[in-house]
Amino acid sequence: MALDMTEIDRRRAVRSSWTFERVLVHTVLVVFVLIALGPILVVIINSFKTTPAIFGGPFAPPTGDTFSLAGYGRVFTRGNFLLNYRNSLIVTTSSVLLTVVFSTLAAYALVEYRVRIVPFLAGLFVVGVMLPIRLGTIPIIQMMVALHLNDTLLALILVYTAMSVPLGVTLMMTYFRTVPPELKEAARVDGAGEFRTFRIVLPLVRPGLAAVATVTMLPVWNDLWFPLILAPGKGNQTVTLGVQQFVGQFLNDYPALLAALTLGAVPLIVLFTIFSRQFIRGLSAGYGK
Amino acid sequence: MIRQSTARWSLFLFVLPALALYGLFGIAPLLTSMVMSLFDTSRTADVFIGLANYVYLFTQPVVSARFWNALGNNALYFTIHVCVEVPIGLLLAAFLTSGTLRRSEGIYRTLLFIPTTLSVVIVGFIWRLIINPLWGVVGFPLLGTAATALPTISLMGVWEYFGIPMIFLYSALIAIPDDLVEAARIDGATPWRIFWGVKFPLIVPQFGLIVILTFIWTFNGFDLVYALNGSAPGPNYSTDILGTFFYRTFFGSSGQVADLDLGATVATVIFFIMLLVTAAYFWLVQRRLRAHVA
Numbered sequence: 001m002a003l004d005m006t007e008i009d010r011r012r013a014v015r016s017s018w019t020f021e022r023v024l025v026h027t028v029l030v031v032f033v034l035i036a037l038g039p040i041l042v043v044i045i046n047s048f049k050t051t052p053a054i055f056g057g058p059f060a061p062p063t064g065d066t067f068s069l070a071g072y073g074r075v076f077t078r079g080n081f082l083l084n085y086r087n088s089l090i091v092t093t094s095s096v097l098l099t100v101v102f103s104t105l106a107a108y109a110l111v112e113y114r115v116r117i118v119p120f121l122a123g124l125f126v127v128g129v130m131l132p133i134r135l136g137t138i139p140i141i142q143m144m145v146a147l148h149l150n151d152t153l154l155a156l157i158l159v160y161t162a163m164s165v166p167l168g169v170t171l172m173m174t175y176f177r178t179v180p181p182e183l184k185e186a187a188r189v190d191g192a193g194e195f196r197t198f199r200i201v202l203p204l205v206r207p208g209l210a211a212v213a214t215v216t217m218l219p220v221w222n223d224l225w226f227p228l229i230l231a232p233g234k235g236n237q238t239v240t241l242g243v244q245q246f247v248g249q250f251l252n253d254y255p256a257l258l259a260a261l262t263l264g265a266v267p268l269i270v271l272f273t274i275f276s277r278q279f280i281r282g283l284s285a286g287y288g289k
Numbered sequence: 290m291i292r293q294s295t296a297r298w299s300l301f302l303f304v305l306p307a308l309a310l311y312g313l314f315g316i317a318p319l320l321t322s323m324v325m326s327l328f329d330t331s332r333t334a335d336v337f338i339g340l341a342n343y344v345y346l347f348t349q350p351v352v353s354a355r356f357w358n359a360l361g362n363n364a365l366y367f368t369i370h371v372c373v374e375v376p377i378g379l380l381l382a383a384f385l386t387s388g389t390l391r392r393s394e395g396i397y398r399t400l401l402f403i404p405t406t407l408s409v410v411i412v413g414f415i416w417r418l419i420i421n422p423l424w425g426v427v428g429f430p431l432l433g434t435a436a437t438a439l440p441t442i443s444l445m446g447v448w449e450y451f452g453i454p455m456i457f458l459y460s461a462l463i464a465i466p467d468d469l470v471e472a473a474r475i476d477g478a479t480p481w482r483i484f485w486g487v488k489f490p491l492i493v494p495q496f497g498l499i500v501i502l503t504f505i506w507t508f509n510g511f512d513l514v515y516a517l518n519g520s521a522p523g524p525n526y527s528t529d530i531l532g533t534f535f536y537r538t539f540f541g542s543s544g545q546v547a548d549l550d551l552g553a554t555v556a557t558v559i560f561f562i563m564l565l566v567t568a569a570y571f572w573l574v575q576r577r578l579r580a581h582v583a
Contacts, residue, residue, distance in 0.1 A: 109303030136318025284460030
């Protein structure tokens with residue numbers, strides 16, 4: 001009881017007064033928010049300005065005189081941005097979808113069935129969370145060439161799914177462990193087969209599906225290594241690779257560079273802001289074990 | 290109860306798609322790389338040559354000098370990340386969970402994590418534009434000087450990724466039972482004492498884990514350096530790390546012929562460096578920490 005009282009008192013104190021502690025915490029956090037967002041804002045603001053204005057006053061917002069969309073115009077006419085977006089969307093959604101489906105199936109079985117090989121299989125996936133898949137790049141290239149998949153989006157999808165499945169399985173196992181066994185037993189008593197039982201349990205782990213999807217999405221969208229090596233052709237470039245190549249070509253065209261960077265950055269910032277809760281939950285649950 | 294034969298079959302079918310892809314494009318290529326490093330595959334028939342590729346890597350003057358240079362640079366790259374990024378993450382996580390924030394906690398958490406969602410390519414270019422002497426914000430060619438180039442790139446990486454240790458340590462800190470902290474508060478402990486005396490000892494295992502994950506990620510690094518400086522990262526290889534060195538061996542670059550077997554050898558060496566350090570950490574440090582906490 002006494003503890004409850006202090007808790008209430010403390011909450012009241014926190015809400016009403018600006019203590020030194022509170023001012024300090026807010027000040028430090030605001031400073032770091034400025035450090036984190038400042039450079040991004042500088043790039044976005046300057047992407048809407050003329051070249052002289054970019055160099056004349058980098059931190060000034062665009063005015064009537066200095067506002068210009070010429071950079072965006074050059075990005076769309078000289079770059080392949082729409083194609084790059086399409087490729088990134090295909091690769092990312094396919095990889096995320098396959099990862100979510102395959103990880104969920106595997107994790108369900110690894111939690112559900114008591115077979116001697118299960119600890120070994122589960123361990124294989126858990127270790128995979130830390131495994132540097134990139135170091136196997138040379139055999140991956142050779143395999144893709146043998147399968148006639150070099151320079152295709154499918155090659156990227158296969159590798160990214162393989163790369164994401166370990167974290168997906170590890171995460172989903174933690175969610176399936178929270179499902180009450182009675183539910184599955186009841187389903188089986190009613191005559192449901194194993195796949196039907198899985199379907200019945202699935203709605204209970206929906207937060208896990210969202211967590212896996214968001215954690216998988218970012219590294220796939222942002223990767224440079226595999227697009228560079230497995231799908232470098234003009235028609236298959238992802239946004240990350242497209243931006244990299246574009247910047248290499250237009251080194252001195254600041255408005256176009258800033259526009260390209262803005263186009264590369266903004267979609268992910270928006271997506272992350274919407275899904276940040278699921279993302280953060282997934283990240284901490286996946287590695288925290 | 291499920292019959293054992295049903296369980297075995299179901300396990301097989303449920304796990305198969307995930308295991309097949311992970312095995313085929315994840316595990317098998319890593320193992321194949323190790324095997325390849327023992328062969329000469331450049332002729333019509335593969336020839337077993339034992340450790341000749343390793344001997345070449347460590348004794349050929351130019352190649353071995355580049356390798357040690359890249360390893361040393363990578364060690365510095367990792368050290369800067371651990372010494373700057375992890376403490377920043379800890380500080381922010383501590384402040385986010387200090388109990389003084391209400392609704393703003395989630396907003397700060399999201400805003401601070403935004404750089405982490407960006408592609409390293411974009412991060413690299415954003416910073417290159419900002420620190421370009423042409424633009425005049427910074428007057429000194431930080432990337433063009435051998436002594437400052439790698440620390441500059443490392444700090445760009447820190448700027449992008451401090452959100453990761455922050456979120457890790459944040460989720461460890463919010464998992465601490467309230468009554469422990471409350472008890473200390475009633476005893477009159479200051480926030481500083483509560484953090485270092487009560488909270489931090491409880492999250493030491495996660496703190497160790499983020500250090501080892503940072504090690505794995507930085508030793509797997511490539512994108513940021515390549516985006517800024519290409520595959521032969523200058524000035525004069527001062528920003529060359531293992532990822533770019535590995536890329537050059539199998540992809541080739543100006544002045545270097547592509548060599549798949551040597552590439553597989555380099556990959557295997559990097560893999561064993563990571564394996565040894567990670568294994569040593571888990572055996573020597575993490576096990577003791579868990580025993581201590583339990």
